[in-house]
Amino acid sequence: MTKRSVEILDVTLRDGSHSMKHAFTKEQVRETAKGLDKAKVNYFEVSHGDGLGGSSLQYGLSLVDELELIEVAASVCEYSKISVLLLPGIGTKNDLNDAVKAGAKMVRVATHITEADVAKQHIELGRELGLKTVGFLMMAHMAPVEKLVEQAKLFESYGAEVVYVTDSAGALLPHEVTERITALKNELSCEIGFHGHNNLSMAMANTVAAVQAGATYIDGSLRALGAGSGNTQTEVMVAVLEKMGYNTGIDLYSIIDVANDVVAQYMPRPQEINGSSLIMGYSGVYSSFLLHTEKAAKRFGIDERDILIELGRMQAVGGQEDLIYEVAAKIAHNSSNTHTEAPIS
Structure with a gap:
């Protein structure tokens, strides 16, 4: 017997932007949009990996303007609706207005776990514009x-x-997800x-824990x-949740096809x-730091894991990508001093 419906929101064309x-x-x-639409995915996200307005030297320049990508995605969808991510301080209210003109029907306003207060005007604008x-x-x-x-x-x-519990670092374990979702439900x-990441191989287990605790929106x-x-x-x-008796509304064969063929x-x-x-995942570092860290490690000739451990100790968060290179330079400098031979007396 089907338990209840779960809304799967696909983030390939937004979170995948980091890997791309x-x-x-x-x-x-x-x-990709055609395939998601055929599979009957209700919402999928299209924007720079760091959200609207994210194309920059600090976060990475987009090959194609995100508004053009939103328009392209919206133009081929008969069923699916486009979501965009907006981080206050990176994206602006004007960016959101432009995204709506391009075809966006949902906005997800993202802040650090302790900074929800910076999102008030953006959430209010989203509602005014008739967006989910x-x-x-x-x-x-981190809290x-x-x-x-x-x-x-x-x-x-x-x-x-x-409201989303977002495991940006892929650092949570299933019991911690259950605790957080349950608290919000109550x-x-x-x-x-x-929203889960797989840095500790916990993404699917965490997703199942979230659904069982009462989450009704799940990212993939x-x-x-x-x-x-x-x-x-x-x-x-889709396959796991359907086997568990949840209704996703997504056609399994079609979603497999767009994943494999596109x-x-x-x-x-x-x-x-x-x-x-x-x-x-082990040190709790923002997942989008990965490629920046690999680049810094090569530049300074050091182990990228050392950079990540230090960033985790510093509790670095999204928006502090410049810290990656500062930390790398410091580690390289300290390593150079450590390996300098003492003069013979």
């Missing part, structure tokens, strides 16, 4: 449950219709969502294409857990 180095082409977006409006609490492992509830209540008070009236990415070790794999999630063909590399992404 923000170089999605119009054709890649068009064909979501609050997205990133790096959810106690009580703080999570406090911040989620702020989102709800601003008008968020869904304290909020709006719907609850979960085709072939797990996303930052770090990627996200919960959409096509696998996304797998343009992925730059398989999404796997390697030493560096594993350390990201």
Whole structure:
């Protein structure tokens, strides 16, 4: 007997932008959108990996303007609706207005776990524009449950219709997800969502825990294409949840087809857990830091894992990508001094 419906939101064309180095082409977006629409995915996200306005030297320049990609995706969809991510301080209200003109029907306003108050005007604008409006609490492992509830209540008070527990570092374990989702279900009236990363190989287990605890919005990415070790794999999630008796509304064969016949063909590399992404989950580092860290490690000739461990100790968060190079330079400098031989007396 079917238990209840779960809304799977696909983030391939947004979170996957990190792995693609923000170089999605119009054709890649068009064909992926067609496949998602055919599979009857209700919402999927299209924007720079760091949200609207994210194309920059600090976060990475987009190959194609995201508004053009939104337009392309919207133009081929008869069923699916386009979501966009907006991080206050990166994206602006003007960016959101432009995204709506391009075809966006949902906005997910994302802040650090302790900074929900910066999202008030953006959430209110989302509601004014008639968008499905979501609050997205990133790096959810970095605050106690009580703080999570406090911040989620702020989102709800601003008008968020869904509030997400976002495991940006892939650092949470299933019992921690259960604890957080349960707390929000008990304290909020709006719907609850979960966004997972697979740096500790916990994405699917965490997703199942979230659904069982009452989350009704769940993120996934085709072939797990996303930052770090990627996200919960959409096509696998559809199969798992259907086997558990949940109704996803997504056609399993069609979602497998777009994953294998489209996304797998343009992925730059398989999404796997390697030493560096594993350390990201272990030390609680923002998943989108991975490629920046690899680049810094090569530049300074050091072990990228050392950079990630230090970033985790510093509790670095999204928006602090410049710290990656500062930390790398410091480690290289200290290593050079350590290995300098003492003069013979």
